[in-house]
Amino acid sequence: MVLDMQRLHTVDPEKATGDTAKLFTATHQALGVVPNLARVMANNPTVLKGYVDVVTALSARGTLSAGVRERIALLVAQENRSDYCLSVHAFRGTRVAGLTTAEATRARRGEADDPWAAAVLDLAAAVVRDRGAVSDAQLTAARHAGLSDGHVVEVIAQVALGVFTNYLATAARIDVDWPLVRHTDGEDAMP
Template identity: 55%
Template structure:
């Protein structure tokens, strides 16, 4: 049971009601995570804003889902791992092997591997990547813009991981558990 209230769209008021309505319209569902965020409409608006902005960036949906899977695995967030396993398979059209590989930071595509390697370095070092890691990302073909988007994707997913762990958000996706490493 979630440790903070999940704001229901049918009882929400003001900005929270408006934002939850936007989520429902965009996704066809209102995930429990967004209901938890609606405790602070500013937080929900910020999340939706950054997520939406990254959707218009250089990294495609499948790559963003791979980053989300990696970060959820690294942080042991079952809610996000469940959500992104479902979204990865059903929206980004990742194969089951791609989902499994992404959780381990692996890909058979060299550029995707470079993204995941850099994302893993960012999350594991809490942003203190080495010059060697940054040069390796560039050498593998990542542009400066893509590097910045990887960092933003990691940060966005660390936020959702931490929020869902603090709240202990009820998982409303087919459940996938993080493996300990």
């Protein structure tokens, strides 16, 4: 769905070469499609490769579950009013990571029933809303909830990845190629 005129070129997977072609092939194998975000990111193959490498490392060897990562992504996309990323993560959260529609909706508000996930979202909300200026009290609360320093670093990394993709999607006005969820939509708008 087109929200506005896209402002950056999308690289055609059929015309991609080198590392970009390899990354597009791997992305297509994993998702069944090469999303518009990756096609725009491919304008700079180094950025695309770096992004894929970090996401792959955190997914394969990170300590946060797919559901928690998707909750963070939903919160960050909502905070940054990124309809593209909100649409991606509403879909992935409910269809891939196993979140219920209610859990995904609550994550957009920084809420979770699970106490550990709630603590992660509290920390992620503080990071994104205060641009990293987490207070001593917020960090202490995260630690009391069971987050290690390693968890804190990983939460901040997930927020940073979300901010990057949110800003790129918004600046480029990337066409949404997922079931559309707008940041202004109510709870009944989740896919």
